[in-house]
Amino acid sequence: MSLIAITEVKKRFGDVEVLKGINLDVERGEVVAIIGKSGSGKSTLLRCVNGLEMIDDGSIMVAGAQLINDDLHLKALRLKVGMIFQQFNLFPHLSAGRNVMLSQMVVKKTPAGEAEAMARRMLERVGLGHKFDAYPDQLSGGQQQRVAIARALSMQPMALLCDEITSALDPELVNEVLAVVKELAADGMTLMMVTHEMRFAREVCDRVVFMHQGRVHEIGPPEEVFGNPRTPELRQFLGAQLVV
Amino acid sequence: MTYRFDYSWIAEYWPVVLKGLVTTVELTLIGTLFGVALGIACAWTRSLGPRWLRPPVVAYVELIRNTPFLIQLFFIFFGLPSLGVQMTEFQAAVLAMVINLGAYSGEIIRAGIEATPRGQFEAGASLAMTRFETFRHVVLIPALQRIWPALSSQIVIVMLGSAVVSQIAAEDITFAANFIQSRTFRAFESYFLTTGLYLLLALALRQALRGVGKMLFPRRAAR
Amino acid sequence: MMTFTLWDILRNLLLAARWTVVLSLVSFIGGGLLGMALLYLRIGKARAGRMFVLGYVELFQGTPLLMQLFLAFFGLGLFGIDVPAWLAAGLALILWTAAFLVEIWRGCVESVARGQWEASASLGMGYVQQMRYVILPQAVRVAVPPTVGFSVQVVKGTALTSIIGFVELSKAGTVVTNATFEPFTVYGLVALIYFALCWPLSKSSQILERKLNVAHRNH
Numbered sequence: 001m002s003l004i005a006i007t008e009v010k011k012r013f014g015d016v017e018v019l020k021g022i023n024l025d026v027e028r029g030e031v032v033a034i035i036g037k038s039g040s041g042k043s044t045l046l047r048c049v050n051g052l053e054m055i056d057d058g059s060i061m062v063a064g065a066q067l068i069n070d071d072l073h074l075k076a077l078r079l080k081v082g083m084i085f086q087q088f089n090l091f092p093h094l095s096a097g098r099n100v101m102l103s104q105m106v107v108k109k110t111p112a113g114e115a116e117a118m119a120r121r122m123l124e125r126v127g128l129g130h131k132f133d134a135y136p137d138q139l140s141g142g143q144q145q146r147v148a149i150a151r152a153l154s155m156q157p158m159a160l161l162c163d164e165i166t167s168a169l170d171p172e173l174v175n176e177v178l179a180v181v182k183e184l185a186a187d188g189m190t191l192m193m194v195t196h197e198m199r200f201a202r203e204v205c206d207r208v209v210f211m212h213q214g215r216v217h218e219i220g221p222p223e224e225v226f227g228n229p230r231t232p233e234l235r236q237f238l239g240a241q242l243v244v
Numbered sequence: 245m246t247y248r249f250d251y252s253w254i255a256e257y258w259p260v261v262l263k264g265l266v267t268t269v270e271l272t273l274i275g276t277l278f279g280v281a282l283g284i285a286c287a288w289t290r291s292l293g294p295r296w297l298r299p300p301v302v303a304y305v306e307l308i309r310n311t312p313f314l315i316q317l318f319f320i321f322f323g324l325p326s327l328g329v330q331m332t333e334f335q336a337a338v339l340a341m342v343i344n345l346g347a348y349s350g351e352i353i354r355a356g357i358e359a360t361p362r363g364q365f366e367a368g369a370s371l372a373m374t375r376f377e378t379f380r381h382v383v384l385i386p387a388l389q390r391i392w393p394a395l396s397s398q399i400v401i402v403m404l405g406s407a408v409v410s411q412i413a414a415e416d417i418t419f420a421a422n423f424i425q426s427r428t429f430r431a432f433e434s435y436f437l438t439t440g441l442y443l444l445l446a447l448a449l450r451q452a453l454r455g456v457g458k459m460l461f462p463r464r465a466a467r
Numbered sequence: 468m469m470t471f472t473l474w475d476i477l478r479n480l481l482l483a484a485r486w487t488v489v490l491s492l493v494s495f496i497g498g499g500l501l502g503m504a505l506l507y508l509r510i511g512k513a514r515a516g517r518m519f520v521l522g523y524v525e526l527f528q529g530t531p532l533l534m535q536l537f538l539a540f541f542g543l544g545l546f547g548i549d550v551p552a553w554l555a556a557g558l559a560l561i562l563w564t565a566a567f568l569v570e571i572w573r574g575c576v577e578s579v580a581r582g583q584w585e586a587s588a589s590l591g592m593g594y595v596q597q598m599r600y601v602i603l604p605q606a607v608r609v610a611v612p613p614t615v616g617f618s619v620q621v622v623k624g625t626a627l628t629s630i631i632g633f634v635e636l637s638k639a640g641t642v643v644t645n646a647t648f649e650p651f652t653v654y655g656l657v658a659l660i661y662f663a664l665c666w667p668l669s670k671s672s673q674i675l676e677r678k679l680n681v682a683h684r685n686h
Contacts, residue, residue: 093605102590106596106599107590311662408630
């Protein structure tokens with residue numbers, strides 16, 4: 001059974017239907033890239049999977065549990081699926097280490113000592129073990145995003161959702177974040193990522209989803225999607241990208 | 245509670261209340277007009293005007309913003325005559341309101357001026373306008389537009405604050421309430437009713453200022 | 468007739484200024500506590516609570532403080548108690564202060580970026596946990612400068628309690644003026660004493676705000 005099962009999902013904002021019936025299954029350990037123009041609904045889809053947006057129709061199942069809009073179900077879901085944001089969203093009043101410890105302690109009730117050990121391990125894993133006491137405003141964008149990844153990992157999720165996690169970074173900082181994601185993929189983490197990094201998608205992902213006007217327009221392994229696009233929309237989209 | 249509310253006095257005393265209402269509205273209108281004008285002058289001085297003029301303006305603004313309106317009013321009405329300046333209650337009340345609003349609106353408008361993108365000044369200069377011409381024609385209106393909501397709230401605050409002019413016997417709404425309660429001994433009722441009047445006046449003033457804003461600023465300001 | 472030296476006048480005013488300080492403190496602390504309770508309702512999920520606070524704020528920000536003082540004074544009198552001026556003064560000022568603080572603080576809570584809510588939600592935190600560990604700690608930092616700034620309004624607001632007969636700095640000014648017939652000097656001194664109380668508060672509010680802005684730019 002798939003880890004994440006998205007079935008006929010529809011979502012509208014006011015009069016605009018952003019998702020027009022999405023079907024997508026993500027297997028355990030799979031790395032899926034979602035590409036498409038802005039406004040194609042790719043970020044909305046990701047946010048729906050984390051319960052940040054409520055779907056109007058269809059269903060989303062994660063590890064066999066249905067996404068339902070109440071506090072208890074949402075919490076259960078979010079313990080299974082972590083999310084990384086474009087704007088990092090670190091808590092500015094807490095040090096990097098505390099950022100990683102907080103949710104372990106208040107959500108999972110992990111004792112402080114254990115939470116700290118976990119935080120140090122996770123920061124080490126993203127190459128920032130020495131920044132435990134640094135505050136977000138003392139870190140570069142790339143470092144902040146790596147702390148955010150460590151923060152999500154510390155909850156030991158079954159899957160990570162990455163919403164354009166390198167889009168807010170200066171070009172020279174993109175690679176340090178992608179390197180971390182690559183390692184996660186190699187370790188077998190399930191990843192669903194909205195990205196503009198086509199080269200990265202091609203190298204790392206198992207499958208690529210091209211979204212267009214609220215629908216899954218094309219889907220397949222990267223060689224196929226990038227090497228042999230079947231629809232004119234995808235061809236046009238890929239043609240507009242600078243580096244493929 | 246055995247207390248009986250009694251509003252039978254309204255029949256006899258409503259002209260007093262009406263007169264008070266007219267006075268409060270007059271005070272607010274005149275005070276706002278001249279107060280905002282004074283505020284614009286202060287804001288210009290502090291952000292763009294000659295340097296030697298800035299310290300006195302800062303002193304004025306700080307002094308007014310850090311003392312109670314009631315004391316400013318007493319100082320003007322009771323204190324100034326000893327220097328030979330005589331004025332009526334109404335004049336003293338208007339003067340106090342202008343001076344008070346001038347200081348507050350000056351600070352608010354200054355924030356609006358300082359939020360002006362530098363390019364606006366440069367564009368003005370490149371068109372051979374003087375600094376003052378640029379201020380007058382390019383900077384001022386968008387600056388006022390930026391801070392219009394804050395300025396509107398301050399005008400409402402000054403209107404409500406004007407209730408204390410009754411203490412120098414300027415015949416505003418509060419004066420009417422005091423007068424009625426001294427004649428009828430229905431203190432709670434008379435203050436309750438006039439408080440309601442102030443509430444309506446505040447709501448109306450806010451609406452009116454919103455309308456004025458729409459009239460003055462039909463377009464969106466440059467950010 | 469007795470003559471008053473400048474020192475006599477100043478001494479009397481300073482003695483009365485103690486009560487201005489006490490009333491300011493009581494109003495600010497009491498208003499702050501009530502303001503917190505109102506804030507809880509204002510940003511909470513219950514619609515009735517939000518509506519109540521909305522109406523409360525409208526009422527107290529939309530009417531003159533002087534009228535609120537009169538109503539407190541004569542309103543408490545309706546219960547048949549002989550109302551001391553300090554009680555009416557304290558009550559009205561507390562209610563009035565709370566109405567302003569709750570709006571200031573609500574603004575601070577809403578100024579916390581939406582991403583903070585989303586990030587903490589995605590980590591599985593519930594509403595109370597988000598508030599307690601993520602939103603409020605950030606809102607409090609933003610809230611300090613405007614809260615200190617508003618304390619100036621409270622100090623100035625206490626001047627109105629002289630009108631219902633509470634003897635503080637302004638009332639002393641009137642009394643001393645009536646005894647000395649030197650309104651220019653007396654009200655000038657009264658103004659200076661208020662200035663000495665308020666200006667340090669205004670200034671520290673400005674400095675705190677500047678510090679906060681500098682800190683924010685680094686984020």
